[in-house]
Amino acid sequence: MTAHAIPAAPVKARRPWVVHSVLPGFGLSLGITLAYLGAIVVLPLVALAIRPWELGLNGVVHALAAPRVAAALRLSFGLSALAALLNAPLGVLLAWTLTRYEFPGRRILDALVDLPFALPTAVAGIALTAIYAPTGPLGSLAAKVGIKTAYSPLGIFIALVFIGLPFVVRSLQPVLQDLDKEVEEAATTLGANALQRAVRVILPALGPSLVSGVSLAFARAVGEYGSVVFIAGNLPGKTEIAPLLIVIKLEQYDYAGAAAVGLAMVAISFGSLVAINGLQLFLARRGKA
Amino acid sequence: MPENSLPTADTDAQKRGKSPLSLEISGISKSFGRFPALNDVSLHARDKEFLALLGPSGSGKTTLLRVLAGLERPDAGEVRFAGEDFLSLPVRSRKVGMVFQHYALFRHMTVAQNIAFGLTVRPRRERPSKSETADRVADLLKLVQLEDLGARFPAQLSGGQRQRVALARALAIEPKMLLLDEPFGALDAQVRRELRRWLRELHDRAGVTTVFVTHDQEEALDLADRVAILKDGRLIQLGTPNEVYEKPADPFVYDFLGAACRLPGVIEGGRLTVADWESKAPADAPQGRVDVFFRPDEVMFAPLDGAGLAGEVKAVVQRGPDARIECLIEGRLFELEARGPGVPSGVAPGLSLRIKPLRPKIYAAA
Numbered sequence: 001m002t003a004h005a006i007p008a009a010p011v012k013a014r015r016p017w018v019v020h021s022v023l024p025g026f027g028l029s030l031g032i033t034l035a036y037l038g039a040i041v042v043l044p045l046v047a048l049a050i051r052p053w054e055l056g057l058n059g060v061v062h063a064l065a066a067p068r069v070a071a072a073l074r075l076s077f078g079l080s081a082l083a084a085l086l087n088a089p090l091g092v093l094l095a096w097t098l099t100r101y102e103f104p105g106r107r108i109l110d111a112l113v114d115l116p117f118a119l120p121t122a123v124a125g126i127a128l129t130a131i132y133a134p135t136g137p138l139g140s141l142a143a144k145v146g147i148k149t150a151y152s153p154l155g156i157f158i159a160l161v162f163i164g165l166p167f168v169v170r171s172l173q174p175v176l177q178d179l180d181k182e183v184e185e186a187a188t189t190l191g192a193n194a195l196q197r198a199v200r201v202i203l204p205a206l207g208p209s210l211v212s213g214v215s216l217a218f219a220r221a222v223g224e225y226g227s228v229v230f231i232a233g234n235l236p237g238k239t240e241i242a243p244l245l246i247v248i249k250l251e252q253y254d255y256a257g258a259a260a261v262g263l264a265m266v267a268i269s270f271g272s273l274v275a276i277n278g279l280q281l282f283l284a285r286r287g288k289a
Numbered sequence: 290m291p292e293n294s295l296p297t298a299d300t301d302a303q304k305r306g307k308s309p310l311s312l313e314i315s316g317i318s319k320s321f322g323r324f325p326a327l328n329d330v331s332l333h334a335r336d337k338e339f340l341a342l343l344g345p346s347g348s349g350k351t352t353l354l355r356v357l358a359g360l361e362r363p364d365a366g367e368v369r370f371a372g373e374d375f376l377s378l379p380v381r382s383r384k385v386g387m388v389f390q391h392y393a394l395f396r397h398m399t400v401a402q403n404i405a406f407g408l409t410v411r412p413r414r415e416r417p418s419k420s421e422t423a424d425r426v427a428d429l430l431k432l433v434q435l436e437d438l439g440a441r442f443p444a445q446l447s448g449g450q451r452q453r454v455a456l457a458r459a460l461a462i463e464p465k466m467l468l469l470d471e472p473f474g475a476l477d478a479q480v481r482r483e484l485r486r487w488l489r490e491l492h493d494r495a496g497v498t499t500v501f502v503t504h505d506q507e508e509a510l511d512l513a514d515r516v517a518i519l520k521d522g523r524l525i526q527l528g529t530p531n532e533v534y535e536k537p538a539d540p541f542v543y544d545f546l547g548a549a550c551r552l553p554g555v556i557e558g559g560r561l562t563v564a565d566w567e568s569k570a571p572a573d574a575p576q577g578r579v580d581v582f583f584r585p586d587e588v589m590f591a592p593l594d595g596a597g598l599a600g601e602v603k604a605v606v607q608r609g610p611d612a613r614i615e616c617l618i619e620g621r622l623f624e625l626e627a628r629g630p631g632v633p634s635g636v637a638p639g640l641s642l643r644i645k646p647l648r649p650k651i652y653a654a655a
Contacts, residue, residue: 182393185360186455188380189387190407190462200410204397 091168121226151233164217171213386459597645
């Protein structure tokens, strides 16, 4: 009987909740991760969450119930959602065109999609305003048929569509690229026409990444400031977005009121992201599990 | 009555030879850019025949299959199916069941939804009712022996199961022709062999003309009624498995269908001379310089004073009842094989002996 034939007595794990890894440095790297996330993300959020209560519960409710604040929140979230929803079909179409067809200038178009990412938002705002203002080329056309673009909610909507588009396109492109050609061919041999292939084979495959692209576009639009303030006109209660309202309150030294609006935005954003993630999880689980 | 609703095949005699032509391929050519993938390929398949397209990669066999499916448009040539011009039909109207090497299942659909797909995309007038579709799916699940897995997703199945789902999906549309593109290529050897036998039974029961693409000669010879051998986009030979194996049309086919040994020789005045071995040349053999081929297991070992090629044994590897005998013949090393009772006694490394090919095949020297 040799020693190695006897199974080693199980060593009682010092930290049974940690899955053992062969890589050293777990303690150090987790420590840095926690410290960094704490300082960069958690601390400011905690500060934001604490600040408004200086006003007391009634004060916070009062601050948020003010018609100007409620209108700004409704405008920001409503238009962001609409813009993200419009970007969904358009983003699919753009991603489709850029990945499925080969044509001269495709690469240039592809690069153009990134422009809203790359442009400083204030520059984008000035450019959009110049075009959609009542004196601008598109704005004057729209004015002729009685539509006010700049300095109206429609103008804000246009700006939010503009900045959200790349998120949707860029989330979809890799998925469309990797889509197995044979799967579509199989659908064709089984008798599916082009529409049936798109709706029943391709779109379901895009589902999870479409949801994630749209939610990114939505999140970005909610926080967008630079490109919107120029085109919005900023009429209190009409075309004033929530981030602008925060800036205005800060300028009036109403720090607690600004934090209250901020907290409301975080709460709504967080709620919608949880809902979107749930949807995404559901979509992604179909066909995997 | 079989347990499925598919029509049963007719008797063997009817299937082989007497039934009418169903698939006629004539003069098909196709090139991708400057690369010719198919070059004037013509062949026929009979109704309910199981035809294998066999060839190395790049031989054009998959391209030919895709032409039949309508996924590729040939540059020239004609395809007729049951007399009908097949090329003018769009893919959707051809009613061919195609099975792909990597299954190409719809990942977001359950197994049952995958199988029903071909029925649910039909125009409303021709679409079977929900309950008819469900019955048909149940029948097909039974046929491919996956009764209990209808609610699973493809990702939850093994490779062999996925390929059976793909086959059931293709059969659901009651195809006029079944096209299989290396359907077992991605599976391991054990599963391949099982599915091979099963596929043949399925073919016989379903009674559809089947075209099967493979690069595995064993699979083709084992499974098909007839084998078409392609090389560089050309049809080299077409015949029953036994015909192509016994009478390979050229050295390429001989080499492709199994292990081959090759030696140069000369035929003069009805006598074949290979190295120091002289024998009577077969009547149909070419004259002059020739290449002599033989299978490494179709040889007889004889003592030095017997007939055959002089050789020297270099190594003997015994594997159960069989043996691999490495022999130096004419300065080249050949790996010969002896099976079971054919293993000669007393053969050991260093021994000089004579090796007589039992059934040499002779082709004019290249």
